[in-house]
Each structure stands twice: as structure tokens, then as C-alpha cells.
Amino acid sequence: MLQFSPGTWRDTGGVPVETRRKTARERWEEAYSKSPERDAEFSTISGIPVKPLYTPEDLGHFDYEEKLGYPGEYPYTRGVYPTMYRGRLWTIRQFAGYGDAEETNKRFRYLLEQGQTGLSVAFDMPTLMGLDSDSPLSLGEVGIEGVAIDSLEDMERLFEGIPMDEITTSMTINAPAMVLLAMYVVAAEKKGIPPEKLGGTNQNDILKEYIAQKEWIYPPGPSMRIFKDMLVYCTRHMPKWNTVSISGYHIREAGSTAVQELAFTLSDGFAYVDAGIEAGLEVDEFAPRFSFFFNSHIDFFEEIAKFRAARRIWANVMKEKYGAKDPRSLRLRFHTQTAGVSLTAQEPYNNIARTAFEALAAILGGTQSLHTNSFDEALALPTEEAVRIAVRTQQIAALETGVTNTIDPLGGSYFVEWLTDEMERQAHEYFRQIEELGGVIPAIEQGFQMREIAEASARYQRELEEGRRHMVNVNIYEPREEQDVEIHRVPPEVGERQVRRLKELKRRRDNRLVRQRLAELKRAAQGNENTMYPILECVRAYATVQEICDTLKEVFGTYRETPVI
Numbered sequence: 162m163l164q165f166s167p168g169t170w171r172d173t174g175g176v177p178v179e180t181r182r183k184t185a186r187e188r189w190e191e192a193y194s195k196s197p198e199r200d201a202e203f204s205t206i207s208g209i210p211v212k213p214l215y216t217p218e219d220l221g222h223f224d225y226e227e228k229l230g231y232p233g234e235y236p237y238t239r240g241v242y243p244t245m246y247r248g249r250l251w252t253i254r255q256f257a258g259y260g261d262a263e264e265t266n267k268r269f270r271y272l273l274e275q276g277q278t279g280l281s282v283a284f285d286m287p288t289l290m291g292l293d294s295d296s297p298l299s300l301g302e303v304g305i306e307g308v309a310i311d312s313l314e315d316m317e318r319l320f321e322g323i324p325m326d327e328i329t330t331s332m333t334i335n336a337p338a339m340v341l342l343a344m345y346v347v348a349a350e351k352k353g354i355p356p357e358k359l360g361g362t363n364q365n366d367i368l369k370e371y372i373a374q375k376e377w378i379y380p381p382g383p384s385m386r387i388f389k390d391m392l393v394y395c396t397r398h399m400p401k402w403n404t405v406s407i408s409g410y411h412i413r414e415a416g417s418t419a420v421q422e423l424a425f426t427l428s429d430g431f432a433y434v435d436a437g438i439e440a441g442l443e444v445d446e447f448a449p450r451f452s453f454f455f456n457s458h459i460d461f462f463e464e465i466a467k468f469r470a471a472r473r474i475w476a477n478v479m480k481e482k483y484g485a486k487d488p489r490s491l492r493l494r495f496h497t498q499t500a501g502v503s504l505t506a507q508e509p510y511n512n513i514a515r516t517a518f519e520a521l522a523a524i525l526g527g528t529q530s531l532h533t534n535s536f537d538e539a540l541a542l543p544t545e546e547a548v549r550i551a552v553r554t555q556q557i558a559a560l561e562t563g564v565t566n567t568i569d570p571l572g573g574s575y576f577v578e579w580l581t582d583e584m585e586r587q588a589h590e591y592f593r594q595i596e597e598l599g600g601v602i603p604a605i606e607q608g609f610q611m612r613e614i615a616e617a618s619a620r621y622q623r624e625l626e627e628g629r630r631h632m633v634n635v636n637i638y639e640p641r642e643e644q645d646v647e648i649h650r651v652p653p654e655v656g657e658r659q660v661r662r663l664k665e666l667k668r669r670r671d672n673r674l675v676r677q678r679l680a681e682l683k684r685a686a687q688g689n690e691n692t693m694y695p696i697l698e699c700v701r702a703y704a705t706v707q708e709i710c711d712t713l714k715e716v717f718g719t720y721r722e723t724p725v726i
């Protein structure tokens with residue numbers, strides 16, 4: 162209904178007639194331009210510019226089947242399982258470990274009592290570096306950042322009373338991954354559980370160590386030989402074991418953008434596929450047991466787009482380039498941890514809010530397994546109270562918020578679909594550059610990934626310092642006083658007890674047998690024999706992590722990188 166008013170015709174909504182002749186979009190643009198924007202940076206945390214509005218125009222020709230498909234179907238953009246969380250919730254899997262095996266066993270039991278549904282072992286720095294607790298290099302580090310594991314005896318203590326054939330366990334271990342896996346296998350064997358019944362994951366991702374975390378032992382070539390040996394062993398004997406957890410988490414924590422995390426992680430994944438093929442395996446024999454591990458940072462939509470793009474790229478390349486036929490080879494399954502770098506030591510309780518948002522992004526992105534950081538993790542390893550709140554955060558998301566009721570609820574959002582496409586496009590650009598450099602390892606040797614990450618990290622730091630980006634409590638709303646929080650401390654006696662026990666084991670075991678087993682391992686490493694089998698024998702004889710790693714060092718040497726500045 163139109164009414165007359167002086168000067169112009171107006172409809173009942175009060176819109177001038179001349180405005181009606183413009184398209185709806187033009188009207189909105191005009192209205193938008195009339196009111197000023199806030200003085201803020203409208204881009205993702207990784208620097209992708211974000212427009213005020215996304216519409217179907219941003220998607221162009223959008224083929225639903227090609228880009229999204231249905232959950233559990235190629236290209237898996239909407240999720241890897243047909244029912245997703247309506248069939249089974251993600252696994253609540255808190256990364257945990259400190260002190261010695263007994264202390265960590267207690268924490269595991271506590272977490273399981275709180276409703277955690279999977280286990281995840283955090284090893285201490287000496288174990289990660291292939292050192293024993295009694296090495297002079299381990300002084301002051303034993304059991305501080307994770308659990309100290311020196312021998313099979315420790316592994317047996319770690320899993321005492323835990324049904325290893327029922328619960329899945331992740332072990333974050335890379336350079337010495339074979340040794341710790343062998344200890345896990347033999348500890349289970351002693352409980353009467355064969356390797357084929359063991360479900361879980363080894364991180365075993367050495368490429369991202371060279372790129373980001375820097376915890377390597379051997380040079381890249383021999384490291385890939387070790388990877389292949391373990392892959393072949395697991396493919397033959399451990400059908401339920403995820404042989405590698407290809408990790409973007411550490412790449413992101415080192416300061417990369419979301420696209421770099423996506424691109425470098427997936428390119429590492431393809432390098433492992435190449436390694437499996439070089440080892441003489443068929444792609445569909447081993448790819449179903451590859452898994453991934455991503456960061457969930459604080460930029461909500463960018464993270465969701467990253468997870469969705471990751472699934473689509475992996476499915477696409479596995480099908481088109483590697484000719485994988487088994488649908489399980491095409492499914493990118495992943496664990497997520499909320500971003501450690503997004504936590505603040507200032508007003509640490511605010512980290513509960515940060516973590517909840519990040520967890521939600523992981524869930525809306527379709528994660529299979531999730532670690533939510535505890536609010537005190539910018540200060541120390543978490544207390545029981547802090548980790549309980551972290552577990553409850555996941556349970557509240559799963560059981561109260563309703564986000565699990567429907568699959569990929571953000572599918573079809575113009576912005577999320579545009580951002581998913583954009584991340585995919587930019588990732589392919591990185592794949593091209595890596596290929597031009599000769600592949601992942603040559604690119605690492607030329608410092609390519611490290612330089613890209615260092616530049617991104619410096620850019621972000623500059624933006625923070627110039628106040629162009631905000632971090633509450635860090636460069637805005639800085640706290641006037643410190644919040645008092647309880648700090649979890651590992652008593653120094655724990656390290657001393659560990660060293661005492663190790664020395665006692667070295668006296669008590671059959672040292673002649675240990676020497677013989679280590680010599681056999683050395684011969685296997687010098688030749689082409691799969692080293693996993695002699696490592697299992699070393700472990701059965703109670704050889705230690707360092708003794709085994711040192712034996713391999715004699716054959717493979719060690720690695721020193723050319724630093725990237």
C-alpha cells in the first residue's frame with residue numbers, strides 16, 4: 162500500500178520510491194556506507210581480509226555434490242562419518258603426563274573417572290629426545306613437562322589397571338616413536354593382549370619436527386627410513402593403530418598462519434604417502450590408518466573453514482593423484498587441541514572462555530578427538546581442578562549446547578563456504594611452491610617452511626605491538642593485579658626416584674642379553690632389515706630408550722639444521 166507524503170511516494174515501510182528502483186544489494190551498500198565502521202582490523206587472525214557480508218555472489222557457480230557432498234561421502238567436506246556426532250561423540254582426549262609412571266597413571270585414572278573417553282600420553286623432554294633419566298643432559302628435566310619413561314618397566318607401570326584393549330591411547334612421540342611403540346606393544350603382550358587388538362595413535366611425525374618443534378635425533382633421510390619400518394610393521398600387525406598423527410598443531414604454535422598450518426601439514430601427509438609407496442605398500446593398505454592433528458585457534462570461522470578444507474583437499478589428492486580406492490583412505494580424521502599460544506598468563510580464568518570458543522570451532526569443524534587446554538596452562542602443567550574444568554567444557558558442548566544435533570551446521574553459510582574455498586586455493590599455491598623446491602624434504606633443507614612461518618609470526622607480533630590486533634589482558638584491558646591461581650608443581654624427588662629405579666634396573670637385568678640385542682639392532686639398521694622387530698627384542702630384554710636410540714645414532718648419525726632467521 163502506497164501513501165502520499167510531501168515530495169515523494171513512500172510505501173508503508175517508509176522506503177522512498179526512487180530507492181525501490183535500486184537493487185537490494187545497492188540499497189544495502191548505500192546504507193552501509195552511510196554509517197562509519199569501527200576502527201578495527203577486519204581480517205582473520207591469519208590476515209585474510211573479511212568483507213562485511215557474504216552472499217551467493219561470493220560463491221559463484223557452487224556445485225553442492227562436487228564441493229560438499231554428504232557426510233561420510235566424497236569429498237567429505239561435511240564430515241567423515243555418515244552420522245557424525247549423532248552416531249558417536251568425538252573422543253575426549255586430554256594430553257597428560259608428568260613425574261614418573263605412577264604419578265601419570267593416577268592422572269589417567271582421574272581423567273577417566275571424570276568421563277574422558279581416550280588417553281593421551283605426554284612424555285618428558287628427555288624421553289622425547291631419546292635420552293634416559295640418568296643422562297647428564299636430562300638433569301632438571303626428568304618428569305617436568307611430561308612423564309619419564311626409560312624402559313618397559315615404566316610403560317607397564319604407566320598402564321597398570323588400564324584395559325589396553327578397550328581404551329585407545331595416543332602417544333606423542335616422534336624421533337623415538339618406534340621405541341615407545343615397542344614398549345607399548347610388549348606391555349600389552351604381558352597382559353595377554355596381542356598387537357592387533359591395540360587401538361590408538363603414535364604421533365610419529367618427524368617432518369613437522371624439522372619444520373616447527375625441533376625435537377629430532379637423526380637426519381631426515383634415516384628418519385624417513387625409520388618411519389617406513391614402523392609403517393610396514395603396523396600395517397602388518399596393528400590394523401587398529403593409527404600409524405602417524407600428521408601434525409599442524411606445532412606448526413601453528415610456532416607462529417604460522419592457518420593456511421600455512423593446513424598446507425604444510427597436508428604436504429607432510431603426502432610425503433608420508435610417498436614413503437609408504439616407496440616401502441612397497443599399496444596406498445589402500447596403509448592410508449586408512451593415517452590421521453591428522455590440528456590446532457584450533459581463536460579465529461572461529463577461519464578454523465572451521467580450515468578443517469573443512471583439509472578434508473576436501475585430502476580426499477581429492479588421495480583419489481586423483483594417488484588413485485586410492487578404499488573410502489577410508491580418502492577420509493581425513495583428526496584430533497584437535499585448542500591453541501596454547503592463545504592462552505594468557507594474565508587473568509588466567511579468561512582462558513576458560515577462549516578454550517570454549519576454540520573447542521566449539523573444532524566441533525563445528527568435525528573433529529574426531531579433542532583436547533581442551535586447561536586455564537592454567539600458560540603457567541604450568543594443569544592442576545586436577547583446571548583439567549576437570551577443561552573436560553567439563555567438552556561435556557557441556559557435547560551434551561548441553563545442541564551443536565551435536567545436526568551435521569556440519571555451518572555448511573552452506575556463504576562466508577564459511579567462501580573461506581573454505583579460499584583456504585583450499587591458498588593451500589594449493591603452497592603445494593605448488595613446495596613442489597618447485599623439489600618436495601617437502603628439499604624444501605625443509607632450504608628452510609622454506611621455516612622462513613614462511615617466521616615471517617608470519619613476526620607479522621602477527623608486530624600487529625599486536627602496534628595495537629592493530631587485540632588480545633584481552635595483553636594489549637588491552639591489562640590487569641591491574643595478578644590473579645592468584647594454584648600452580649601444579651612436580652616434586653624434585655620424583656626425578657630422583659626415577660633415576661634410582663633406572664640404575665637399579667640396569668644392575669638387575671641380563672646385561673649380556675641387552676648387549677646382544679642392541680648389536681642385532683645395529684646390524685639391522687646397517688642393512689635393509691625392518692628395525693622394528695629387533696627393537697621389540699631390545700625392549701623385551703629391558704634395554705632403555707637411550708640405549709636403543711644411541712645404537713641407531715651410531716648408524717644414522719645426528720642432525721644439525723641451518724638456522725633460519
Ligand SMILES: C[C@H](C(=O)O)C(=O)SCCNC(=O)CCNC(=O)[C@H](O)C(C)(C)COP(=O)(O)OP(=O)(O)OC[C@H]1O[C@@H](n2cnc3c(N)ncnc32)[C@H](O)[C@@H]1OP(=O)(O)O
Nearest residue numbers: 242244245248249252281331362403452494495496529530
Ligand atoms: C601439543 C602436544 C605436544 O607436542 O606437546 C601434542 O602433540 S598433543 C598430541 C596429542 N595427540 C592426540 O591425542 C592424537 C589423537 N588422535 C587420535 O585419537 C586418532 O588419530 C584419531 C584422530 C583418528 C581419532 O581416533 P579416535 O579413536 O578417537 O576416533 P575415531 O573417529 O577413529 O572413532 C573411533 C571408532 O569409532 C568409529 N566411529 C566414530 N564415529 C562414528 C560414527 N559417527 N559412526 C560410526 N562409527 C563411528 C570409528 O570408525 C572408529 O572405529 P574404528 O577404529 O574401528 O575405525
